[in-house]
Amino acid sequence: MFKGSMVALVTPFTGNRVDERKLRELVDFHIREGTQALVPVGTTGESATLDHREHERVLEVVIEHAARRIQVLAGTGSNSTDEAIRLTRAASAMGADGALIITPYYNRPTQEGLVRHYEALAKSVDIPMVIYNVPVRTGVNILPETIERLVSIELFVGVKEASGSLSQIIELFDRVGDRMAIYSGDDLLTHPILSIGGKGVISVSANIVPRLMSEMVDEALAGNWDKAFQKHLALVPLHRVLGLETNPIPIKTAMGLAGMIAPDMRLPLVPMSEGPRQKLEDVLKNMGLLGKGLS
Template structure:
């Protein structure tokens, strides 16, 4: 089981929107050096929705090759088309990832039965651990706990990234599915509480800029060191909050540019962080000792 701090890795880009392969190498090295427990490539934060299929697979391949088995690599392979999600999951398996992360099908707004059949179809055809990804704030569909409970009985479905920030829902999932699958947070502000309730880790945006502290936070929470974990989480709360002042990954890419980790490129329809938001993100970075 993959546990701990799993960075939702940005995809570095040049000013013209082209993928910055040297920047990708640099940020992967940063996470290996700083103690990140696992890398999630080409998820929401990695701008999966705007990369073409060739780029998507190239990013996964580069990360797998560079990591070389030192920590797990999880590939984002979800799509609003079941056929496309199946193809991406098959390709990612062939590239050597340890698991795949599949977001709920967005835009077409399937029913609960449609989502169940979507994930079941892929899970029964690709023999690799698969992590469901529920983020209704971005997809307009909500994978309800009763549907997750049905999916938990499928062997290749190994976990869920629950990004609602609803700790009561997380507790229900841990109680009903925790013996069958891992429950991960996808919401930095509430991740510590989910882990303390019995979850296995956090797929994190904040970890892009504060990887060592997010790894320590997850370690403390997994060890049941409640007070220390909550203190560290409170210290990181300015980042948890202000890295979402505009749509992710706009603020975190700007923050990483200020740290000289990446260039400022981002791909349309996303745009660079608005000038009026610079002070809020900069202040959060200063309060957390990043600047």
Template sequence: MSNLFEGVFTALITPFKNNQIDGEAFRNLIEFQIANGVHGIVPCGTTGESATLSHEEHREVIRLAILAAAGRVKVIAGAGSNSTSESIELARHAQQAGADGALLITPYYNKPGQEGLYQHYRAIAESVQIPLVLYNVPGRTGVDLLPATVARLANMGSIVGLKEATGGMERASTIRRMCGNAITLFSGDDATFLPFLSIGGKGVISVTSNVAPAQMVAIWNAWQAGDAAKALEAHEFLLDLNQKLFCETNPIPVKAAAAMLGLCEPEIRLPLTWLAENNQAIVRATLVKMGLLAAA
């Protein structure tokens, strides 16, 4: 079951309008993703501002995503929390709603040790039947899921993937060597998508593909076709955008970029604030340079 998810998965933004979920914009965003060839969508992750969604809103976003996808692409529902019981509840909801999988960030703020991380994920895996994807992003959570712990968890049948967002190729290679095909490696850092593929990774859970899905898919398609030169060209084409979309805390820049493209309203929830004017100009210029946005 480890190869259940492969390819380009978009870590979806959550569009808001008057501080409410903008269902129409969300559905249109998903159609945009599917039309441009992504293999899956990931609602209610970090990029979806999950930290400021109420439980009711979280469930609604998952429901809307599954309905909009309509079986055409995989849906991996964000279900992470720093509370194990809450994460179990969210994973159960994802399963009941019909998601194809659940994404589980490492418990933030609590800073559990490796045994705590193992027991956290084990408890979730034993409580649901839905396929689970681990998510390691120590820069945001303050805790690092080490390769040895990933290897312990890879022995559980329902844990099928890892979104590794450290950007470290040596780290990714170590995980790959220790786990083999027992777990699917996803890049959680857009600029390392192609390098991940070169060391045995099978996909990306991407921020950039919110606004440039076809361009991210081009990397995957070229690599799958055995055309390393074309994959490298596609990778380098996206480098500037990948960098600019992290000029401030994610998802501030990508949501601004999406608004520039007419994909959502220019609205984000506190404590995040809108992209600074100088950075707006930089992001807009990058989109224009890439041909994604018409020059003003």
């Protein structure tokens, strides 16, 4: 259902306020540049510091402005099952094409708790869902055998895998096969994940180089592995510098240097420190991205 290069969309701020005008400009930018789906209000979208009203408003703006020109996979997960259900129902009512559901964070449920969390969602909503596994953020790793227990539920159409473990991802492919799409949640691992059957990526780097990310993924999905690998190599320096500090600090800094958005973010996130920022600026300069704007 979802395929290709999907962007983990930043939430632009002016000062401490959501910049709705710039958010609409980003939607148009990604449509022009070939992104296959928008994924607002995830980790990169600073969901952790948006209040409930802002969270729903960002989804509303993105969905309304997308106007079916591009798919929207709305970030609606929570560490509260009831809250995840409420947000997912709201996104469905707004017209989202699907929902990205992160594993509950901080309270660190057992594997049985994860199964019951996702089963409760499936009984309560009517929208396709992608399970999001990112243990470094949540403190819990949803194991391949646990996802296998959920594969028969038709609403679960995919998994965004950001465990960083290729061996775990290979086991996941072995257990679920083609019954559930698997997407890279780590830009650096996108090419290898595609090479073993992945259907796409939910990308941070695509915020600033959407066309190049889309072209790389499209070449891989078409079986043009040499072309895909060359594009992957061109992207590696950017992927690396965007991981020098906590996401989304580097990508927002990069987009600010590129003249795409104001580099504003909310506490406890702070501006990028000088050493990593200089490395980031050097990579952007080498790629011709400084000051490019939303052209």
